Amino acid sequence: LPAPAAAMEAAPLVSFGVVADIQYADEEDGCDFWGRRRRYYRHSLRLLRAAVEVWAAEQPPLAFVVQLGDCIDGVNARRGAAEGALERVLAALRRLPVPVHHAWGNHELYNFCRDRLASSGLNSRPAPAPAAGPPAGPPGDCHAYHFSPAPRLRFVLLDGYDLSVLGRDPASPSHRESLRRLRERNPNENLNSPAGLKEPQFVEFNGGFSQTQLDWFDEVLKFSDENQEKVVAMGHLPIHPDASDKVCLAWNYEDALSVIHSHQCVVCFLAGHLHDGGYCLDSHGVHHLTLEGIIETPPESNAFGTIYVYDDKMVLKGRGRISDRVMYF
Numbered sequence: 387l388p389a390p391a392a393a394m395e396a397a398p399l400v401s402f403g404v405v406a407d408i409q410y411a412d413e414e415d416g417c418d419f420w421g422r423r424r425r426y427y428r429h430s431l432r433l434l435r436a437a438v439e440v441w442a443a444e445q446p447p448l449a450f451v452v453q454l455g456d457c458i459d460g461v462n463a464r465r466g467a468a469e470g471a472l473e474r475v476l477a478a479l480r481r482l483p484v485p486v487h488h489a490w491g492n493h494e495l496y497n498f499c500r501d502r503l504a505s506s507g508l509n510s511r512p513a514p515a516p517a518a519g520p521p522a523g524p525p526g527d528c529h530a531y532h533f534s535p536a537p538r539l540r541f542v543l544l545d546g547y548d549l550s551v552l553g554r555d556p557a558s559p560s561h562r563e564s565l566r567r568l569r570e571r572n573p574n575e576n577l578n579s580p581a582g583l584k585e586p587q588f589v590e591f592n593g594g595f596s597q598t599q600l601d602w603f604d605e606v607l608k609f610s611d612e613n614q615e616k617v618v619a620m621g622h623l624p625i626h627p628d629a630s631d632k633v634c635l636a637w638n639y640e641d642a643l644s645v646i647h648s649h650q651c652v653v654c655f656l657a658g659h660l661h662d663g664g665y666c667l668d669s670h671g672v673h674h675l676t677l678e679g680i681i682e683t684p685p686e687s688n689a690f691g692t693i694y695v696y697d698d699k700m701v702l703k704g705r706g707r708i709s710d711r712v713m714y715f
């Protein structure tokens with residue numbers, strides 16, 4: 387901003403850091419499934435540390451950071467390196483004096499079962515639960531919750547792998563139900579393949595939202611509507627086709643969108659998963675921002691951002707291959 391405009395800009399209600407798909411592993415560079423995109427497994431930790439340095443120096447200080455999932459890569463599981471890799475990522479983030487909210491992605495679930503995630507540093511559900519307002523989260527082991535960092539502003543973290551064949555005991559009813567849903571729409575022998583599917587998001591590396599989670603989400607948004615709050619919702623998986631490719635969406639993204647669209651309060655949905663990033667303003671005025679992933683970012687660049695929330699807009703200051711963006715409400 388030119389100086390006079392900058393001087394007129396009021397302080398933000400809150401500012402926070404965002405980062406997606408770090409996918410750290412102490413491994414040589416690799417590539418994506420198609421062999422087209424390089425994945426910088428080892429450098430990703432250096433890029434995260436550089437992000438943390440920038441965030442830590444920000445004035446006014448950030449209120450929190452959102453890590454949108456896939457913080458370590460599935461290759462760690464095959465090498466018995468999951469715990470060590472996670473500890474390195476969490477240690478980098480611990481240099482920040484603010485809380486970090488962690489979405490759980492497919493790569494967390496390649497490395498850990500949900501019980502282990504719940505007892506790890508990736509369980510970011512605040513304790514104790516808020517005294518007033520809607521329930522802190524849905525019942526069960528879903529990693530979804532809400533918090534209010536400033537008056538009239540609420541953040542809701544959703545768990546897109548609540549319905550999933552990843553991270554749950556294959557003998558559990560929830561795994562069986564998820565596998566049934568997946569097979570119903572994906573007849574491929576390799577359930578990671580979207581080949582020939584009418585709904586290409588029905589692959590094993592995605593997941594969905596249970597009705598229990600959607601009902602809870604609806605209850606939170608009802609409370610926010612009644613209290614004139616603005617809501618930023620977020621999760622690993624994108625929920626709008628115009629902010630994603632056809633494959634990388636949550637299985638039942640339409641259900642999450644209908645909950646959002648039946649309320650006034652949601653202004654933005656933040657996601658990761660799609661390493662190329664994406665953005666759209668949907669038909670109901672909700673901004674869908676999918677962040678570029680660190681893992682496919684060359685070591686000389688970076689991919690993280692800071693979002694400043696004002697009464698009438700959110701301003702994304704992107705670093706490296708993430709662009710600046712102003713999102714009006």
Ligand SMILES: Nc1ncnc2c1ncn2[C@@H]1O[C@H](COP(=O)(O)OP(=O)(O)O)[C@@H](O)[C@H]1O
Pocket residue numbers: 418419456492493576578579580581591659
């Ligand atoms: N088109 C596809 N057909 C079959 N398997 C696929 C396809 N795309 C991805 N996969 C497999 O699905 C898993 C997740 O894909 P990947 O691209 O690594 O996801 P992420 O972007 O979350 O790292 C990998 O095991 C990958 O080999």
